[in-house]
Amino acid sequence: MIKELIKDRIYKSVSPLFEDIDFDLNHIDLDLTKNPMHGDFATNLALKFAKRISLKPMDLGNKISILLKNQNSDIFASVECINPGFINLKLKLSVFHDCLSNIFVERQYYGSGSKKNEKVLVEFVSANPTGLLHLGHLRNAAVGDSLARILEFDGYQTEKEYYINDYGNQIKLLGESLKIRIANILGDELEMPEDGYHGEYLKEIAQNFIDNNSSIDQAKDIELLSSYAKEKLLNEIKNDLQLIDVTFDNWFSETSEVHHTKLLEDTLKNLRDLNVTYEKDDAEWIKTSEHGDNDDWVIIKKNKLTTYFLNDIAYHRNKFSRGYSKIINVWGADHHSHVSRLNAAMKSLSFDNDKLQFVMIQFVRLLRDGQDISMSKRSGEYTTIRDLLAEVNKDVVRFIMVMRSSDSHFDFDLGRCLEDSDDNPVFYIQYANARISSILEKVNIHDYDLTKTKYLTNDKEISLIKKIISFKEVIEESSKTMSPHKISFYLQDLARDFHSYYKSVKILDENQSHLEARLILILVVKEILINGLKLLGASSPENM
């Protein structure tokens, strides 16, 4: 809002200079300055356009400065053009005060985007129900869920979906593995094959099966065993997700939604009608290479069964048919090669590919005392979410998982979070909120006089207001680039500014006007901290 105001003023003042060239509001870059010597905001307008109107940057800059200064003395305290041509703007304090007052009125809605009337689908986790969730899924869950929350806050209607791969070889193998575990318990020394599921959890499920089924004959029916194990594991997965406050709107089952409907059949017909498939080596292929992928891929195997890829095309065809304006897939980086393949397939079905977007999640390594804790799924030795949560607070886990950009892999050192809280950004942020709560407990003001904001004049107060102002942009940016980590960085900055301010002044000032002004300021900070933490899936305790 403040930025829009300034841009608008700049545009009105300078557009006479640019009459002969293509120039509109969007050409104006305006940024908060990093260096306080450069005022509050700066624009590179003169540098950018000098050449186009045959002037030296400094000459153009000076012209612009004069215009801005003369026509906007109500908001600018000073306007200066500095070598090589930046125009630095210093605002009157009253502009910041008004801004803060407006934000105070918005309260918990500050930063949220206007309702966009657009539906967005975020599909994430989607781990096969053949094992418990581990660390890799955890990062995916945290990022996906936060992303959905951010998009919702930014004004989108968001749906969260989990695709259940409950079809095919892995599920069959799960049943076979269970059969072996049951046999083991009953005294048969059968060996688990190399590619079976070796995890301890399957032993528990086997015991469970024996306890609940009187007839051991049932233990020979692989299909029944598969389905038994799948249901159990799916429940475990749901429980684990609940532990980190991740929930889904849709649980989309491959078996019942793709295979037991006409979806697969229709999709195949659709592809064949469009003439994008062909027969080769007794299999049926799709011409993905014609739409940007490197190769063509098999969709019907020699044995006449469909491939995972065709099932996935069908699933995404279904997603497109549901009318979303954005379809976001949060995928592990090891699936990156599927991106171009799926994109190509969707393109050949004439879907608008811009709607389909991917967030790729790089690996996270879990370290304990500098040692890498391996997470091989087959060995069953991997670190599960529940193992981790037994040691680390949920808020910490969620925060750390979204603290880094998704496309960089990072190391999560367990020891550091456990030893003490010094190295813990979550507590740092939560502590800021707790401090504010503690101050608020000591006062009893219900109606704040917003004109009192004029008593906020020191540097730390103004920079705190600037930080508050930038929250809205951070949300927009985070939503647009699908990057939850931007919020975590922002919150750390905000908390730092608050802690520093807290040390520098006594908020509970004897002077009633100063007190009220400062309370307004910290109330807004509090609101943002709570909202920001909520977007990342972390809580905001009042006491610490």
Place this chain on the structure above:
RNA sequence: GCGCCAGUAGCUCAGCUGGAUAGAGCAACGGACUUCUAAUCCGUAGGUCGGGGGUUCGAAUCCCUCUUGGCGCGCCA
């Protein structure tokens, strides 16, 4: 061989739709608790932004190339 991601301070990472003196946390060093929660604050030190070219007023950011690391390249899912 092909493709995706990454290489920034001792460590873990921001910054990447080009902008001014490249940032944060941790670790190191030195300070601050009779005062609203010290889970805090203030300060010092620490960098050829992997190497080399190019584009321009201006490059960590864009282009090319080389190099190092991670991950993929199944008629598995």
